[in-house]
Amino acid sequence: EAQVTQNPRYLITVTGKKLTVTCSQNMNHEYMSWYRQDPGLGLRQIYYSMNVEVTDKGDVPEGYKVSRKEKRNFPLILESPSPNQTSLYFCASRSAEIYTGELFFGEGSRLTVL
């Protein structure tokens, strides 16, 4: 089954404690991306990756890091989480085809930073 898998799905942590949210896709997609979703603000892109070792900033990259060492994995790293990073996070992937590449989303990771 084609899917994007995120872990953990739910996490409560404290300010400053480094954490990583993993994302893995089994569709051999080149493009992967991270979004956060907040009430009233909608979905905003954090980082994206066009392929292995190629990453770029989205609209709200501050406080986040990413890496793309393998095609299937695109982890999101919060080096020193702060309460304003409390949010619902989504990973997504699609093929490299710009015009027809349908975006597939993971189930989401709800993060609370105390």
Added chain:
Amino acid sequence: KQEVTQIPAALSVPEGENLVLNCSFTDSAIYNLQWFRQDPGKGLTSLLLIQSSQREQTSGRLNASLDKSSGRSTLYIAASQPGDSATYLCAVSGAGGSEKLVFGKGTKLTVNP
């Protein structure tokens, strides 16, 4: 900067009604437009993708149209069912040559039995 607007923010209809959800965007130079469905606390599920060269796409009871020149798309849902209750989001990619998807804030649809 591309901006995507969805009106209304919420819509409540009786079961069986045909309905239209609206999406407008400010920059018509897009690669494609996608409609998604999001259930509470869940991820987004892609419903339809319309390429910039297409006018519409259909899947079952759903029909999405695209008018690039006017910066508008509609999602038509026929014979609505309570199971259609969800938030529907549209997103466009390609403005300014960027592949980034820009999302609207969604329309929350409630279909009452």
